[in-house]
Amino acid sequence: xxxxxxxxxxxxxxxxxxxxxxxxxxxxxxxxxxxxxxxxxxxxxxxxxxxxxxxxxxxxxxxxxxxxxxxxxxxxxxxxxxxxxxxxxxxxxxxxxxxxxxxxxxxxxxxxxxxxxxxxxxxxxxxxxxxxxxxxxxxxxxxxxxxxxxxxxxxxxxxxxxxxxxxxxxxxxxxxxxxxxxxxxxxxxxxxxxxxxxxxxxxxxxxxxxxxxxxxxxxxxxxxxxxxxxxxxxxxxxxxxxxx
Amino acid sequence: xxxxxxxxxxxxxxxxxxxxxxxxxxxxxxxxxxxxxxxxxxxxxxxxxxxxxxxxxxxxxxxxxxxxxxxxxxxxxxxxxxxxxxxxxxxxxxxxxxxxxxxxxxxxxxxxxxxxxxxxxxxxxxxxxxxxxxxxxxxxxxxxxxxxxxxxxxxxxxxxxxxxxxxxxxxxxxxxxxxxxxxxxxxxxxxxxxxxxxxxxxxxxxxxxxxxxxxxxxxxxxxxxxxxxxxxxxxxxxxxxxxxxxxxxxxxxxxxxxxxxxxxxxxxxxxxxxxxxxxxxxxxxxxxxxxxxxxxxxxxxx
Numbered sequence: 001x002x003x004x005x006x007x008x009x010x011x012x013x014x015x016x017x018x019x020x021x022x023x024x025x026x027x028x029x030x031x032x033x034x035x036x037x038x039x040x041x042x043x044x045x046x047x048x049x050x051x052x053x054x055x056x057x058x059x060x061x062x063x064x065x066x067x068x069x070x071x072x073x074x075x076x077x078x079x080x081x082x083x084x085x086x087x088x089x090x091x092x093x094x095x096x097x098x099x100x101x102x103x104x105x106x107x108x109x110x111x112x113x114x115x116x117x118x119x120x121x122x123x124x125x126x127x128x129x130x131x132x133x134x135x136x137x138x139x140x141x142x143x144x145x146x147x148x149x150x151x152x153x154x155x156x157x158x159x160x161x162x163x164x165x166x167x168x169x170x171x172x173x174x175x176x177x178x179x180x181x182x183x184x185x186x187x188x189x190x191x192x193x194x195x196x197x198x199x200x201x202x203x204x205x206x207x208x209x210x211x212x213x214x215x216x217x218x219x220x221x222x223x224x225x226x227x228x229x230x231x232x233x234x235x236x237x238x239x240x241x242x243x244x
Numbered sequence: 245x246x247x248x249x250x251x252x253x254x255x256x257x258x259x260x261x262x263x264x265x266x267x268x269x270x271x272x273x274x275x276x277x278x279x280x281x282x283x284x285x286x287x288x289x290x291x292x293x294x295x296x297x298x299x300x301x302x303x304x305x306x307x308x309x310x311x312x313x314x315x316x317x318x319x320x321x322x323x324x325x326x327x328x329x330x331x332x333x334x335x336x337x338x339x340x341x342x343x344x345x346x347x348x349x350x351x352x353x354x355x356x357x358x359x360x361x362x363x364x365x366x367x368x369x370x371x372x373x374x375x376x377x378x379x380x381x382x383x384x385x386x387x388x389x390x391x392x393x394x395x396x397x398x399x400x401x402x403x404x405x406x407x408x409x410x411x412x413x414x415x416x417x418x419x420x421x422x423x424x425x426x427x428x429x430x431x432x433x434x435x436x437x438x439x440x441x442x443x444x445x446x447x448x449x450x451x452x453x454x455x456x457x458x459x460x461x462x463x464x465x466x467x468x469x470x471x472x473x474x475x476x477x478x479x480x481x482x483x484x485x486x487x488x489x490x491x492x493x494x495x496x497x498x499x500x501x502x503x504x505x506x507x508x509x510x511x512x513x514x515x516x517x518x519x520x521x522x523x524x525x526x527x528x529x530x531x532x533x534x535x536x537x538x539x540x541x542x543x544x545x546x
Binding site for chain 1 (some may be wrong): 304305307325327328329332333335336339340343344349351352353355356357395
């Protein structure tokens with residue numbers, strides 16, 4: 001337990017002292033919300049949906065940057081090799097990776113919620129908050145696994161630009177910045193296949209007190225399975241190539 | 245060479261590779277390597293870059309699993325957490341997360357061991373006093389090396405793996421580090437040093453194992469390794485390198501000819517017989533470097 005805390009503490013200190021990471025994951029979703037989102041919300045329903053979109057965006061940022069870029073850079077870093085020599089169980093190592101990510105995701109989403117409340121007429125019941133929380137928790141699984149897959153498939157130099165492209169592409173294509181009602185047919189067809197769209201759909205329905213469509217959860221589960229497969233494959237492939 | 249008392253801390257050697265093979269993407273890095281590190285020994289694993297040193301080390305540290313053969317650490321699996329708690333290893337060059345402070349790195353690593361060296365004593369022993377609050381990224385190369393050695397030894401390990409620990413250190417820092425490693429060994433600790441830095445192996449290790457192309461080329465005491473080749477260095481001033489036998493290797497720099505030979509007496513007789521002008525003749529013992537070059541060359545020719 002104490003050892004897991006030591007791992008969490010070290011990871012948090014490292015991340016907090018990396019300004020690019022803090023700005024990119026913690027501040028960026030709220031800043032984009034201020035520039036893009038708050039002007040579009042006239043009603044509570046619109047405000048709720050926009051806030052929900054940006055909480056998904058916030059969680060996605062942590063998934064791609066902490067797992068994607070973090071792992072890719074870790075693969076190139078002799079320090080992570082040294083960490084693997086230290087006697088620690090897989091549980092401790094997992095806790096050291098997942099707990100800081102969860103804390104950062106909660107902080108980034110919390111900041112979005114705060115900004116949304118300051119600038120928009122947000123109004124949510126307790127049930128809607130709970131369902132939104134569940135969507136973010138469930139949605140973070142495929143997003144984190146895709147992030148891990150990027151981390152193992154992409155070199156440390158390419159990781160940042162690629163994570164950025166996938167992150168912004170999924171955010172825009174999933175309708176997080178612009179309501180999909182405004183999408184042309186082709187974009188809408190593509191959007192229906194993106195994991196971000198389905199997490200967003202679940203989030204929108206949660207804040208609208210509407211029932212979830214089970215199809216969206218199936219897409220989320222499918223992406224989680226695909227992400228796990230890609231991540232596992234990338235991990236094995238990396239084990240063979242990391243030879244100096 | 246001091247003889248050590250056998251300490252009975254469980255059966256078997258401290259570390260052992262048994263016929264291990266490891267290939268990366270079809271390229272063999274180790275091709276049936278056997279290596280034994282007895283308890284209490286100080287062994288240097290020596291070889292050129294790409295010889296398989298890093299791979300051998302990573303198998304012993306549980307970073308990789310051999311394709312064939314077996315890697316044993318303290319009689320068990322290198323993947324075993326309980327066994328890893330009894331070993332220590334240095335991180336590679338400038339491996340540290342730059343934004344962490346020395347104190348934070350030490351506390352993090354110390355959290356993994358049941359009985360770590362208390363911080364003040366650790367800082368004193370490794371010359372890290374006054375650095376505890378500094379960010380690791382701001383340390384000099386020598387300070388980072390000392391921190392690396394401190395991290396390897398802070399858990400009071402039975403076996404320690406040092407990977408090129410003094411590369412890039414100035415003379416004073418190097419000797420401080422060597423003294424610390426020697427006193428760890430004198431206290432009963434087992435050491436495996438991987439290096440291609442020959443002065444390091446020569447200064448510290450009792451035994452030397454030379455690996456090349458994934459195989460063990462030679463293994464013995466430092467003296468055995470050098471005497472097996474028994475190269476002498478014949479040095480003199482001359483206008484050009486004379487054509488002489490027997491010469492393993494020659495060098496010519498600033499008017500000074502250096503010849504490495506298995507038979508210095510015969511070589512000098514031949515030199516005189518040629519009648520060529522020379523001055524300042526010296527016959528010196530060859531260091532480990534020459535032995536190493538010849539050993540790997542023998543292997544290539546075989």
